[in-house]
Amino acid sequence: MMKQRSRVQWLAEGDRNTSFFHARARERARTNKIVSLKKVDGSYVSSQSELEALAADFYTRLFAAQEQTTPELITQFVQPKVTITMNERLCAPVTDIEIKNALFMMQPNKSPGPDGFTAEFYIRHWSLFRNDICRAVRRFMEGGDMPEVVNRTFLVLIPKVKQPQDLSQYGPIALCNVLYKIVSKVLALRLRPVLEEIISEEQNAFVPGRLISDNVITAFECVHYLKKKKGKSGACAVKIDMAKAYDRVEWCYLREIMVKLGFAPG
Amino acid sequence: MKCVETVSFSIRVNGHFSEFFRPSRGIRQGDPISSYLFLLCSEGLSSLLKYNGQQFLCRGIKVGMHAPWISHLLFADDCVIFTQASAIGATRLHAILEAYRQGSGQLVNKNKSAIFFSSKLP
Numbered sequence: 001m002m003k004q005r006s007r008v009q010w011l012a013e014g015d016r017n018t019s020f021f022h023a024r025a026r027e028r029a030r031t032n033k034i035v036s037l038k039k040v041d042g043s044y045v046s047s048q049s050e051l052e053a054l055a056a057d058f059y060t061r062l063f064a065a066q067e068q069t070t071p072e073l074i075t076q077f078v079q080p081k082v083t084i085t086m087n088e089r090l091c092a093p094v095t096d097i098e099i100k101n102a103l104f105m106m107q108p109n110k111s112p113g114p115d116g117f118t119a120e121f122y123i124r125h126w127s128l129f130r131n132d133i134c135r136a137v138r139r140f141m142e143g144g145d146m147p148e149v150v151n152r153t154f155l156v157l158i159p160k161v162k163q164p165q166d167l168s169q170y171g172p173i174a175l176c177n178v179l180y181k182i183v184s185k186v187l188a189l190r191l192r193p194v195l196e197e198i199i200s201e202e203q204n205a206f207v208p209g210r211l212i213s214d215n216v217i218t219a220f221e222c223v224h225y226l227k228k229k230k231g232k233s234g235a236c237a238v239k240i241d242m243a244k245a246y247d248r249v250e251w252c253y254l255r256e257i258m259v260k261l262g263f264a265p266g
Numbered sequence: 267m268k269c270v271e272t273v274s275f276s277i278r279v280n281g282h283f284s285e286f287f288r289p290s291r292g293i294r295q296g297d298p299i300s301s302y303l304f305l306l307c308s309e310g311l312s313s314l315l316k317y318n319g320q321q322f323l324c325r326g327i328k329v330g331m332h333a334p335w336i337s338h339l340l341f342a343d344d345c346v347i348f349t350q351a352s353a354i355g356a357t358r359l360h361a362i363l364e365a366y367r368q369g370s371g372q373l374v375n376k377n378k379s380a381i382f383f384s385s386k387l388p
Contacts (some may be wrong), residue, residue, distance in 0.1 A: 070368050077316070153297075171295065173295055174294035174295055176294065176297055181297070181298055184297055184299040188298045188302055192302070195305065199305050199306075199309055200316070203312060203340040206302065207305065218339060219339055236348070237346055237347070237348050238359065240344070240345045240363070241344060241345075242344075246294070246300065249303070249307050253307070253310070254306065257310050
């Protein structure tokens with residue numbers, strides 16, 4: 001009930017400069033503030049500089065590739081699925097309209113990346129920037145290099161549990177520059193329509209035209225079956241959770257699998 | 267590919283930003299293309315299970331007489347695998363997951379994983 005009431009208040013007052021907004025902002029700042037963290041050896045650190053060093057060390061290690069990665073173990077079973085027509089469509093030159101769509105689909109007021117420009121800024125001044133943006137995006141797509149500065153990213157730590165104690169209980173959210181996001185979004189939008197045919201039917205997340213609930217229903221059905229099952233040969237269901245799934249994806253593996261699936265190199 | 271490999275990070279701790287550093291693996295949460303790239307990754311696990319499954323895991327389970335065989339279900343990074351409840355099944359599953367870790371870097375979180383057995387099991 002209280003939640004509903006605050007929701008109503010949010011709709012009514014939004015982010016105008018009211019005491020309600022400031023209370024919300026203060027509350028959020030309080031939950032996100034990192035007071036102290038546990039180190040690997042069990043001791044706690046709480047000074048700002050030590051915290052920074054700890055976080056930097058943790059993520060440098062997490063984002064470092066493991067020593068031995070042998071993608072062949074997996075890729076030998078992958079069947080090519082991308083057809084020539086798909087590749088042609090994926091590699092076609094980028095049009096201005098595509099770029100515009102990608103930009104205008106973004107939430108205008110999301111937190112900006114290191115350069116500090118929000119999507120709103122680009123959208124408002126689209127008529128002014130249009131040519132420059134399109135040229136930059138196209139140059140990158142056609143194999144040109146992307147300046148390192150464009151792809152700089154802030155990692156912001158968002159607590160995943162109520163009272164987090166060590167760094168693994170924070171989720172790192174990346175804040176990218178909008179210019180980079182345009183490029184990435186254009187690619188994502190191109191990839192979207194072909195996913196349906198590439199991704200096997202067991203995977204239900206993110207693929208357009210598939211519903212999460214389908215998987216839930218199937219899983220429920222299976223569990224029901226397991227409960228009812230008679231006979232000697234038992235069966236079991238193993239639920240597996242990947243630890244830090246996104247952060248651990250090895251690049252060489254990703255590349256191998258894309259080649260194996262039949263994406264044109266480049 | 268360059269999108270992923272040209273990243274440099276700076277971490278924010280209480281409003282202060284650290285130095286930029288270059289990672290050598292991982293995709294970013296917050297990058298529009300990440301979720302699709304991750305799908306491509308999990309496609310690897312899927313085919314690993316499918317092609318190994320026929321050889322040595324059992325085919326999974328079948329809900330009804332005419333229902334298709336289901337060996338696993340995926341939802342982004344969550345995964346449910348169906349197999350026979352036996353020591354052989356377990357070791358083989360372990361081998362597959364180990365191969366997946368070596369191949370792709372994905373690590374199973376043993377604390378958050380669970381197992382569910384069918385009834386009438388000895």
